[in-house]
Amino acid sequence: MRLYDTMTGEKQEFTPSGDEVTMYVCGxxxxxxxxxxxxLSYVYFDVLRRYLEHRGHRVRHVENFTDIDDKIIERARAEGITIEELTSRHIQDYFQVMDALNVKRAYVYPRATQEIPQMLEIISTLVERGYAYPAEGDVYFRVQKEPDYGKLSHRTLEGMVAGVRVEGGTLKEHPLDFALWKRTKPGEPSWKSPWGEGRPGWHIECSAMALRYLGNTVDIHGGGQDLIFPHHENEIAQAEAYTGVKPFVRVWLHNGLLHLGEEKMSKSLGNLVTVKDALASHPPDALRLAFLLSHYRSPLTYTDEGIVGAERALERLVNALRGDGEGRADGGVDVHLYRERFLAAMDDDLNTPQALASLFDLAREINRHRERGVAVGEAQGALREMAGVLGLSLEEQARPEQKDAYPFVDLLVETRSRLRADRKWELADDLRSRLEELGVLLEDTPSGTLWRFKSLP
RNA sequence: GGCGACGUGGCCAAGUGGUCUAAGGCGGAGCUCUGCAAAAGCUCUAUUCGGCGGUUCGAAUCCGCCCGUCGCCUCCA
Incomplete structure (x- = not known):
């Protein structure tokens, strides 16, 4: 398949270097x-992983938690709790919502605070080799020592110095040197190091974890576009300086950022919608579909209308799977055609909008054939399978609390069917509209009445 | 200021030299089916791709300029 590599700025043929694909995604x-x-970001990388697996690869997928940094310390202090309490709470939230979104779990979720020895080992080596220098308990990476610094984000040191904010009283040799290790401040968590008590800088944990769990060269490294600089640029500098092996990463993948209004959604701007809130009013499949309807590298604006649109679109796919699929054997759907289109789209830099277009066309074809009494079981199987590669369950997703209502709704629907049999249309229609007000949608079909819960507003 | 991305129908969004009078989704209109609805199907809903020039036999797709939006350069998926 072809993937767009941020480093080269073009799509290139991707083949794993070994038996399995190694993939590191910034957590x-x-x-x-x-x-x-x-x-959005983790759904896209989940789809990439599922697709690679669908293509027969094993994927060794690692994702980290950066559970020590300025913001964490600040927030924990503000809330009057320990950083462990704060981070474990949010890690729990992360797993909960990702599970709900049907994002497959990575093989390892290393945490920065548990990888300190690896980081110290890297930093020490960098210091020994002159790639880094200690300064009053801090350790900085010497960007001028790395001639290709800036190769990922396509910048030069000269170009960046122009725009950089020069901090007063800095210990840095060069304004772009970045901290590998920060000396401790009173009241902050810290670890022992050859340079005194301190804690790791922001970028070192990813290099350390990627190298430890995936080796000196990683097939795929991904994250949001906002991580290209400085985070990923610095990861490359550290890792390549430490191992002497280039490239650290074979393909750099970056997803476009989700916007809310005119700006990107971010924790620091505070303009965000939590996944929990989104899932309170939309089914997980709808959220996923809303993302996949746009290409992973394009920016996307989050709107409620957008998700509702995806919800409708989702119903189309779900409805195409109704019925037992049986019928006349002749003149069935040419499933092969749709599979080919799906694969071709996915092979082309994970073009999910185009892949989905083939699924919608397939759904229409299924409906058309089914109406004529032709067997569509195979086509439905293919639709379900391809949707599965995109991580869409296509199951009607009732909430647990709704399940309790099943027998009662069944009873009402059955009663209404009797009224209809007696041609008591007015009563039957009234019952139907009252149920709709309560969130239950009825459909009368030749083979009986179907019902389902309306997804909540 | 430097670097980069983007601007396609009412909305969202693929397409990046000819098969494009432009996929798909949402929305809208009409029809079919249905006791009525719903679902589904069919038909219609951009001769046009921010603007202006240019290259080419041929451009939404390449080049230049302009206008507009966004991102990164500071924490961030």
Missing amino acids: VTPYAATHVGHA
């Missing part, structure tokens, strides 16, 4: 609730 800094921007 969250767990100091606030998981928001829908995170959801």
Whole structure:
């Protein structure tokens, strides 16, 4: 398949270097609730993983938690709790909503605070080799020592110095040098190091974890576009300087950012919608579909209308799977055609909008054939399978509390069927509209009345 | 200021030199089916791709300029 690599700026043929695909995805800094921007990113990488697996690859997928940084310390202090309490709460939230969104779990979720020895080992080596220097308990990476610094984000040191804010009283040799290790401040969590008590800088944990769990060269490394600089640029510098192996990463993948209004959604701007809130009013499949309806590299604006539109679109797919699929064997759907279109789209830099277009066309074809009494079981199976590659369950998703109402709704529907049999249309129609007001949709079909819960507003 | 991305129908969104008078979704209109609805199906809903020039036999797709929006350069998926 072809993937767009941020480093080269073009799509290139991707083949794993070994038996399995190694994939590192930058995880969250767990100091606030998981928001829908995170959801978008992890859904896309989940689809990539599912697709690679669908293509027969094993995927060794690692995702970190950066559970120590300024914001975490700040927030924990503000809330009067320990950083462990804060981060474990948000990590729990993260898993809960990602599970709800049907995002497959990674094989490992290393946490920065548990990888300190690896980081110290890297930092020490960098210092020994002259790639880093200690300064009053801090350790900085010497960007001028790395000639290709800026290769990922396509910047030059000169170009960046122009726009950089020069901090007063800095210990840095160069304004773009970045901290690998920060000396401790009173009241902050810290670890012992050759340079005194301190804690890791922001970028080092990802290099350390990727190298430890995936080796010196990782097939795929991904994250949001906002991580390209400085985070990923710095990861490359550290990792390549430490291992001497280039490239650290074979393909860099970055998803477009989710906007709310005119700006990107972010924790620091505070303009966010949490995944929990989104899932309170929309089914997980709808959220997922809303993301996949746009290409992963494009920015997308989060709107309620957008999700509602996806919800309707989802119903189309779900409805196409109704029935037992049986019928005349002749003149069935040419499933092969749709599979080919799906694969071709996915092979082309994970073009999910186009892949979905083939699924919608397939759904229409299924409905058309089914209406004529032709067997559509195979086509339905294919639709379900391809949707599964996109992580869409296509199940009617009732909430647990709704399940309790099943027998009662069944009873009402049955009663209404009797009224209809007696041609008591007025009563039957009234019952139907009253049920709709309560969130239950009825459909009378030749084979009986179907009902389902309306997804909540 | 530097670097980068983007601007396609009412809305969302693919397409990046000819098969494009432009996929798909949502919305809207009409029809079919239905006791009525719903679902589904059919038909219609951009001769046009921010604007202006240029390259080419041919451009939404390449080049230049302009206008507009966004991102990164500070924490961020």
